[in-house]
Amino acid sequence: MLLEEKNSLSEEIEKYVNEYGNNRAALMPILQAVQRNHNYVSDFAQQEVARMLDIHPVEVYSVISFYSFLHSKPRGRNIVRLCRTIACDMVGKDAVEKAVTRELGIGFGETTKDGKITLEFTNCLGMCDQGPAMIVNERVFVKLDPEKAINILNEIK
Amino acid sequence: MEVMTEKKIERKGPVLFSPYKRGEGIKAALKLKRNDILFEVKEAGLKGRGGAGFPTSAKWMLTAAAKSDKKYIVCNADEGEPGTFKDRVLLLEYPELVFEGMVIAGYTVGSDQGIVYLRGEYEYMLSSLEDYLKEMKKDNLLGDKILGTDFNFNINIHLGSGAYVCGEETALIESLEGHRGEPRNRPPYPVNTGFMGCPTVVNNVETLSSVPHIITKSGEWFKKHGTDKSTGSKLFSVSGDCNKPGVYELPWGTTIKELLKLVEAKDTKAVQVGGASGVCVPVNQFDRKLGFEDLATGGSIMIFNKKRDMLKVLKNFMEFFVEESCGQCTPCRIGNVKLLEGTEMIEKGTHTFKYINTLKELGKTMQVASKCGLGQSSPNSFISILDNFKEEIFSSGRNGGDKK
Numbered sequence: 001m002l003l004e005e006k007n008s009l010s011e012e013i014e015k016y017v018n019e020y021g022n023n024r025a026a027l028m029p030i031l032q033a034v035q036r037n038h039n040y041v042s043d044f045a046q047q048e049v050a051r052m053l054d055i056h057p058v059e060v061y062s063v064i065s066f067y068s069f070l071h072s073k074p075r076g077r078n079i080v081r082l083c084r085t086i087a088c089d090m091v092g093k094d095a096v097e098k099a100v101t102r103e104l105g106i107g108f109g110e111t112t113k114d115g116k117i118t119l120e121f122t123n124c125l126g127m128c129d130q131g132p133a134m135i136v137n138e139r140v141f142v143k144l145d146p147e148k149a150i151n152i153l154n155e156i157k
Numbered sequence: 158m159e160v161m162t163e164k165k166i167e168r169k170g171p172v173l174f175s176p177y178k179r180g181e182g183i184k185a186a187l188k189l190k191r192n193d194i195l196f197e198v199k200e201a202g203l204k205g206r207g208g209a210g211f212p213t214s215a216k217w218m219l220t221a222a223a224k225s226d227k228k229y230i231v232c233n234a235d236e237g238e239p240g241t242f243k244d245r246v247l248l249l250e251y252p253e254l255v256f257e258g259m260v261i262a263g264y265t266v267g268s269d270q271g272i273v274y275l276r277g278e279y280e281y282m283l284s285s286l287e288d289y290l291k292e293m294k295k296d297n298l299l300g301d302k303i304l305g306t307d308f309n310f311n312i313n314i315h316l317g318s319g320a321y322v323c324g325e326e327t328a329l330i331e332s333l334e335g336h337r338g339e340p341r342n343r344p345p346y347p348v349n350t351g352f353m354g355c356p357t358v359v360n361n362v363e364t365l366s367s368v369p370h371i372i373t374k375s376g377e378w379f380k381k382h383g384t385d386k387s388t389g390s391k392l393f394s395v396s397g398d399c400n401k402p403g404v405y406e407l408p409w410g411t412t413i414k415e416l417l418k419l420v421e422a423k424d425t426k427a428v429q430v431g432g433a434s435g436v437c438v439p440v441n442q443f444d445r446k447l448g449f450e451d452l453a454t455g456g457s458i459m460i461f462n463k464k465r466d467m468l469k470v471l472k473n474f475m476e477f478f479v480e481e482s483c484g485q486c487t488p489c490r491i492g493n494v495k496l497l498e499g500t501e502m503i504e505k506g507t508h509t510f511k512y513i514n515t516l517k518e519l520g521k522t523m524q525v526a527s528k529c530g531l532g533q534s535s536p537n538s539f540i541s542i543l544d545n546f547k548e549e550i551f552s553s554g555r556n557g558g559d560k561k
Contacts, residue, residue, distance in 0.1 A: 023335075024335040025335045027335030028318065062337055066483075067277075067317075067338070068320065069277045069319035070318050084473075085239045085433075085473065086470055086473040090465070122278070123480065123481065124237060124238070124241075125278050126245045128241075128394065128397075128402070129242060129396050129403045130165065130402075140281055
């Protein structure tokens with residue numbers, strides 16, 4: 001990581017700390033903000049957050065590793081999560097899953113070569129009455145079929 | 158790209174979805190004494206709508222009685238149980254009920270700070286909810302000196318990050334404090350030692366939404382609906398094999414048979430009541446009633462017709478629990494993995510009945526030995542599906558588990 005990048009990341013985190021506070025309860029909102037902007041929380045970012053909140057970096061890592069929406073390794077620019085719970089499964093999740101993996105040429109848990117999309121499964125999205133459902137970053141899409149899902153993926157920048 | 162969810166209230170019952178004017182509840186509550194509100198909520202017999210069914214008035218009384226300068230009202234909007242989506246509908250279409258319920262709770266127990274723990278999956282609602290809070294502030298229903306009284310109350314929204322176990326109240330508090338969402342030992346209960354060590358009320362979205370109605374229309378009125386032990390109505394999130402999935406408000410005490418007719422389900426073989434952690438009810442038990450006295454539930458109803466493979470359903474549930482167990486206590490961490498392995502053995506036909514019976518025993522151990530509700534309830538579906546669908550799973554079609 002270049003020194004310049006490090007400095008700008010530090011500044012960014014400092015901004016979040018000023019906004020959310022420098023106590024432990026602010027840890028999640030700060031990590032969520034970093035995650036939103038960079039799609040992962042790098043080692044350096046973890047150390048900076050730890051330094052500013054005055055906690056051990058391991059504490060920061062332990063929180064990141066617990067939550068499935070926080071990541072410590074680089075991800076694609078967009079995260080696509082397909083619901084794999086039974087209600088969506090019963091109404092055609094498999095067909096969407098196969099179409100999406102074919103189209104992107106990657107499996108679930110992987111990222112496309114151009115770094116555009118990371119594909120993941122997720123548990124119940126609370127859209128059981130309108131499945132199959134998928135979340136792209138934070139937007140939710142329902143009543144998918146293979147064609148609709150691919151169209152949505154094609155619109156992602 | 159637009160968010161494309163549909164409005165999905167299929168049936169509006171006479172309680173939760175009865176007419177309500179914004180601000181009505183807060184106005185009425187602020188004229189009452191705190192004890193009168195507690196009395197009214199107690200009279201209504203309101204019980205926690207997340208599934209556990211703890212009396213709301215008792216929770217509030219304990220928090221009101223606790224001595225502390227700072228108290229918190231937490232709205233549990235970490236709706237993660239598979240098959241549940243009623244909170245989504247309430248938050249999107251009736252935010253006034255949820256937030257006003259929080260304000261009234263705050264006034265009653267002497268708290269000035271409310272926190273909504275919104276699950277990460279619902280981040281798309283965040284901006285509209287925050288706009289709504291701003292509007293309430295403008296109308297003086299929130300903020301300092303609410304409606305000209307001495308009462309101050311603010312609400313923050315805190316986003317979760319995708320962890321089912323954070324729906325457990327102590328795990329939720331851990332998460333709010335910036336820790337891993339691992340449940341705490343209880344006691345002490347949050348009513349004494351909750352967020353930041355202060356007395357904290359943690360209520361489900363639907364529980365809080367019932368409160369403004371109780372205050373404006375009386376506990377007596379609320380009690381008229383439902384049964385003796387389960388008063389009022391309940392929102393059921395209906396999904397699976399039926400013509401009309403969606404949210405239904407029905408009085409407690411409705412039988413499964415009645416519900417199936419209403420949602421136009423045909424050829425139904427099984428109904429999973431209470432989500433993955435609930436029980437699977439076979440046809441011969443469809444006369445059972447939904448309510449705390451019989452089938453207690455947070456409202457998840459998943460319907461399976463005759464074409465469905467119940468072993469596949471079970472495997473899906475067990476995979477869910479293996480993934481979502483926080484890993485803190487051994488019965489849950491290891492137990493769920495063993496139950497999933499057993500399910501896969503049946504699938505492949507490599508099981509022995511002796512081993513399956515051992516696993517059922519293990520399930521019973523998990524129910525008593527796990528630290529929180531996750532591990533205590535995850536064996537429910539394993540035991541109820543294997544018991545109620547023995548023939549399908551072990552003999553017909555699978556030929557004793559052998560697919561060949």
